[in-house]
Amino acid sequence: MDFKKITIIGFILTCLAQLFIPAKMIMDQENVLKTGTEFKFRTRPVDPNDPFRGKYITLDFMDNTFLVNSNDGWDRNENVFIEFTTDSAGFAKIKNVTRAAPDNPNYLNTNIGYFTTTEDENKMELFFDFPFDRYYMEESKAQPAEDVYREASRDTAQITYALVNIKNGGAVLKDVVIDGKSIKDLVEENEGNKN
Numbered sequence: 001m002d003f004k005k006i007t008i009i010g011f012i013l014t015c016l017a018q019l020f021i022p023a024k025m026i027m028d029q030e031n032v033l034k035t036g037t038e039f040k041f042r043t044r045p046v047d048p049n050d051p052f053r054g055k056y057i058t059l060d061f062m063d064n065t066f067l068v069n070s071n072d073g074w075d076r077n078e079n080v081f082i083e084f085t086t087d088s089a090g091f092a093k094i095k096n097v098t099r100a101a102p103d104n105p106n107y108l109n110t111n112i113g114y115f116t117t118t119e120d121e122n123k124m125e126l127f128f129d130f131p132f133d134r135y136y137m138e139e140s141k142a143q144p145a146e147d148v149y150r151e152a153s154r155d156t157a158q159i160t161y162a163l164v165n166i167k168n169g170g171a172v173l174k175d176v177v178i179d180g181k182s183i184k185d186l187v188e189e190n191e192g193n194k195n
Contacts, residue, residue, distance in 0.1 A: 028170065029170075029172050031167070032165050032166070032167045032170045032171065032172045033165050033172050033174065035167060036105075036165035036166050036167030036170070036171075036172070037084075037105070037106045037165065037166055037167065038163060038164070038165050038174070039084055039086065039091075039092035039106075039163075039164050039165075039166055040086075040090060040091050040092060040161040040162070040163060040164075040177070041059075041061050041062075041063070041091070041092045041130070041132075041161055041162045041164055042061065042062040042063060042091050042092075042159075042160070042161050043059050043060060043061055043062065043153060043160045043161055043162055043176070056134040056135055056136040056137065056142060057134070057135040057137065057142070057145055057146050057149050057176060057183070058133060058134060058146075059132075059133045059134070059135060059162055059173075059176065060133070061130055061133070061162070063091070063092065063093060063094065064094075064127060064128045064129075064130060065094075065125050065126060065127050065128070066082070066094045066096075066097050066125070066126050066128075067118070067123050067124070067125055067126075068097060068123070068124055068125075068126055069122060069123065069124075070117065070121065070122055070123055070124040071122065074112060074115060074124065074126060075112065076112055076113070076114050076115065077111050077112060078099075078111060078112045079099075079109070079110075079111055080097050080098065080099060080109075080110065080111065080112055080126075080128075081097070081098050081099070081100065081101050081102060081107045081108070081109055081169065082094055082096075082097050082107060082108045082110060082128060083095040083096040083097070083098070083102050083104055083106060083107045084106050084107065084108070084166060085106070091161065092164070097126060101168075101169065105167050105168050106166055106167075107166070107168070107169060108130070108131075108166055108169060108170075108171050109169030109170070110128055110129070110130065110131060111128075111129070112126050112127070112128060113127045113128055113129040114127050115127060130171070131171060132162065132164050132171050132172070132173035134173075135162070135173055135175075135176050135183070137184070141184070141187050144187045144190060144191065145176075145183050145184075145186075145187045148178065148183060148186050148187055148190060149176060149178070149183060152178040152179070158178055158179045159178075159179055159180075160176070160177070160178045160179075161176075161177055162175075162176055162177075163175040163176070163177055
């Protein structure tokens with residue numbers, strides 16, 4: 001084989017690799033959406049203001065902590081597996097935190113954000129940063145959606161939550177729901193009321 005054929009073959013393989021990697025990432029996300037277990041994560045108010053971070057809604061979660069034995073040697077930024085279940089109201093609840101992937105597919109692979117000690121010397125509280133804390137939207141609807149979300153989060157009578165599919169360590173944020181309505185629908189309703 002001459003140099004020209006090797007170069008062409010190398011170029012073709014490079015192009016295929018560049019197409020394969022994003023396609024694989026998309027297929028993995030679609031698999032989680034189609035076959036993962038859907039959980040509702042309660043959110044709480046957050047008031048970000050950063051023009052450099054793009055067009056999305058920032059979410060903060062209410063149940064992102066878990067009590068563990070302080071003797072187990074947990075570290076900040078340590079990779080962990082969080083197993084989820086649902087509470088009596090149907091919202092996501094951390095069932096267990098382990099260093100190894102559980103047999104149950106309803107777990108998230110993430111890191112410990114930080115931890116604090118409790119009044120009980122034998123316990124510590126782990127805090128997690130969920131990787132689905134940003135809900136991206138069409139640029140023209142992101143700011144109105146942020147306004148709707150912020151207003152609803154401050155109203156304690158309204159229930160706001162993120163709809164997230166979880167499977168084998170991966171998670172995909174499907175929607176943000178306020179009092180049973182998708183935030184997309186609420187933004188469109190608000191825009192319709194202004195016209």
